Amino acid sequence: MNTHDIINEEKINEYLEKGKKASKEEISAIIKKARDCYGLSLKEAAILLQIEDENLLESLFDSARFIKDKIYGNRIVIFAPLYTSNECTNNCLYCGFRSANKELHRRTLSKEEIVAEAKAIENIGHKRVLLVCGEDPKKTHVDHITDAVGAIYKDVDIRRINVNAAPMSVEDFKKLKKAGIGTFQIFQETYHRETYEKMHEAGFKRDYDYRLTAIERAFEAGIDDFGIGVLLGLYDYKFDVLATLMHSEYMDEKYNVGPHTISVPRLRPALGSGLSETPYPISDLEFKKIISVYRLTVPYTGIILSTREAASLRDELLSLGVSQISAGSKTNPGGYEEDDREATQFQTSDERSLDEMLQVVCEQGHLPSFCTACYRANRTGEVFMELAKDAHIHEFCQPNAILTFKENLVQFASDQTKEKGEKMIQKEFEKIDDEKMKEETLKRLKRIENGERDLYF
Ligand code: SAM
Ligand code: SF4
Helix, strand or coil: CCHHHCCCHHHHHHHHHHHCCCCHHHHHHHHHHHHHCCCCCHHHHHHHHCCCCHHHHHHHHHHHHHHHHHHHCCEEEEEEEEEEECCCCCCECCCCCCCCCCCCCCCECCHHHHHHHHHHHHHHCCCEEEEEECCCCCCCCHHHHHHHHHHHHHHCCCCEEEEECCCCCHHHHHHHHHHCCCCEECCCECCCHHHHHHHECCCHHHCHHHHHCHHHHHHHCCCCCEEEEECECCCCHHHHHHHHHHHHHHHHHHHCCCCCEEECCECCCCCCCCCCCCCCCCCHHHHHHHHHHHHHHCCCCEEEECCCCCHHHHHHHHHHCCCEEECCCCCCCCCCCCCCHHHCCCCCCCCCCHHHHHHHHHHCCCEEECCCHHHHCCCCHHHHHHHHHCCCHHHHHHHHHHHHHHHHHHHCCCHHHHHHHHHHHHHHHCCCCCHHHHHHHHHHHHHHHCCCCCCCC
């Protein structure tokens, strides 16, 4: 395969150059058009990425908020990462797990330890987990991941396990599919080849093309639910954001399914990192622009924000287009049982607990959701996209968010969170349009109060 068909650097640069020349009127017209929620072309996205004018930026943010509300309502899906290993044979300059970091306390959790960690996560109140590990052919090969997934599903009430791991062969992806993972996430880190080579000095990850084509091999293996992204700060964000969108468009055109999610990790300081400073620092304002451009260009793709970002900024970004957040995260293997700073991948910024986070989400007018229904009812890939584009997905999401949040309140929440959460549920319940659905949701809310669990549509 010619990977130039996936990422065409000349075209990206050409669009960005032309984007600089757009008039205010043209920019305003694109921002307005995006409100129809049909998405934008790469050329239009390039124009938006070039916005510097304060008023135009405000109107970009405004459209992002409008689209977020129209498509996702005020729901925010919540998850926690579970690091199974920090052993890694790669030497990505930016990462604390890199092989050259001899100070790191290395650890690969056993199956039993992974289950214990998942139980600790469950006991905080989570239902969705993102499994993360370094790349070490001896320690973190696909069987390590599938064993972990199988053991967690069997012994813990975690209902969806997404995976962020190294690229694999079709055969290995088939094993992942069989284990029942949710989304397979892989970040290209940077789509800019020259920078990619500088950042990845050794190990399998040096192979840009093998990483770029991973999603297609996953697809061939039957995984139609995938997430992409770049590590913001490694290279010019305008190039990398447009390249991410080009990758998304390529998959959409070829397979009729775009990415389920785009993540927006921004480079964080890491103990033992090989970078003394961020090569291309991104301001908070630029970060907001990035999230907004994604929201306008691919309105049906979820946007994931992690605890890499500070509390105050995270709160603002919820309205702007983010649809999933992690909360109460630890980035070292075994971290939910024992925090070891010398074993972490990078420093988190938002250290609030899940319980605190739930209060904040409610205070800001958002509805926390622990829903895992779509994937368990086989509403993934093309089926999901069709439902999402017809806005039918709302009919399920709203009651499911209410029911899963209710479970959390009944089982895990502090009194303060319960009080705020119950008020939010009452308000959100009234938004269910369909009378039958409303009636059934009410019945299920009572059943949850009486001790039943895992009720979803
Ligand atoms: N090892 C696998 C890989 O590299 O694809 C998967 C797990 S890796 C721990 C997950 C992601 O963490 C990477 O894709 C990278 O984007 C991100 N990451 C690495 N170092 C980081 C840092 N210093 N700050 C923020 N994110 C970082
Ligand atoms: Fe290893 Fe992934 Fe970190 Fe690179 S980013 S050093 S592959 S864990």
